[in-house]
Amino acid sequence: MTLLDINYVRSQFPVLADGYAYLDNAGGSAVLKPVAERISHYLLNHSVQLGASYQPSVQAGAKVLEARESVAQLINAYHPEECVMGGSTTHLLQILTRAIAPSIKPGDEIIVTHSDHEANIGPWQRLCEERGAVLRVWHVDAQTLELELADLDTLLCAKTRYVAMTHASNILGSVNPVAEVARRAHAVGAQLCVDAVAYAPHRLVDVQASGADYYVFSFYKVFGPHFAVLWGKRELLLELPSLNHFFIGAEVLPYKLQPGNLNYELSYGCIGISDYLLDIGRRIGAKGSPRELMQAAFDAFEIQEDLLAETLLAYLREAPAVRIIGKPRVTQGDRVPTISFVVEGVQSEAIVRRIDEARIGIRFGDFYARHLIEELGLAQQGGVVRVSIAHYNTVEEMTRLVACLAEAITELRHT
Helix, strand or coil: CCCCCHHHHHHCCHHHHHCCEECECCCCCCCCHHHHHHHHHHHHHCCCCCCCCCHHHHHHHHHHHHHHHHHHHHHCCCCHHHEEEECCHHHHHHHHHHHHHHHCCCCCEEEEECCCCHHHCHHHHHHHHHHCCEEEEECCCCCCCCCCHHHHHHHCCCCEEEEEEECECCCCCEECCHHHHHHHHHHCCCEEEEECCCCCCCCCCCHHHHCCCEEEEEHHHCCCCCCEEEEECHHHHHHCCCCCCCCCCCCCCCHHHCCCCCCHHHHHHCHHHHHHHHHHHHHCCCCCCHHHHHHHHHHHHHHHHHHHHHHHHHHHHHCCCEEECCCCCCCCCCECCEEEEEECCECHHHHHHHHHCCCEECEEECCCCHHHHHHCCCHHHCCEEEEECCCCCCHHHHHHHHHHHHHHHHHHHCC
């Protein structure tokens, strides 16, 4: 496979021209020029009311439908109406659990992990409290820091209704075996809800291959606007009640789960993500269907990201007093380039503040995975230092970061 033309890639993200090294991409990626151009085009040319019979309204409605079809192709949904759009993953998961609530009975059980972002824990916890259900927690193994399937097996039972988990941890970087979890959950009659916010920027999403029943992520982590999609199997979405106006029936997908409707211009902007992936696929010489072109693009992204991640991990593995929180090396696609670490005796914030001075953007904290940070005993250090890499980052940026980290850690440990 031809490697990425990194100069061309970076030219598609205008913010990267400002000289900063953006290595906080798990918090929010750079935005693609084609995304911004499509948002602008919609606002300037199609910002009329939808649903009317006059021609500009019909054209605007077609643009919004085109956006939903593009998102369906991006995630490999069978039906565009399976794509429920909204402002964020947090919001959409709250919408989902609210819709599920009437079907939950006292004694039902719901399994969450303690390594997820709070967006995929809190709504399920509140659902259990409100409906008298039992919340079970699937903990990462203390030694491996992985979600072990054997531990899940001890939690699954005939009372299990839902399992909620992340496809990739936004702290550990681990890629979790969601398809196998889905198989085991379905075997006891349960459904699986996957938060893919930390996964979708690094791998081509395939909701069919995931085995999930519900799958959600935010586009602003995947080079797009501050917007999100919740996919659900059509037959399951139809079973949910309408959360929209009383005259919007349960059969009206996805509108019944989009109260107040969706943001039209941001929806249309999301097509720019697919535009970019198809462009990259063609530029590296890939052939085939749109999905095959997009897969080729993500394969090239993974090669670039693994190179950059290993540059940092190689330093961290040898640095004195440094503890990597997660897998210490890149192997066989089982981690994304979201790398967390702590330094013995040093506050994580102090390290990040030093790196700020070098015009390099990294971050410290719990990243809303507070349960995990507290269980690992890292809260007293201010959480972890997190470096989250994207395919548009460069070897030069990583080399500069490593040099700055080495200097900062050495000084702080001896202060």
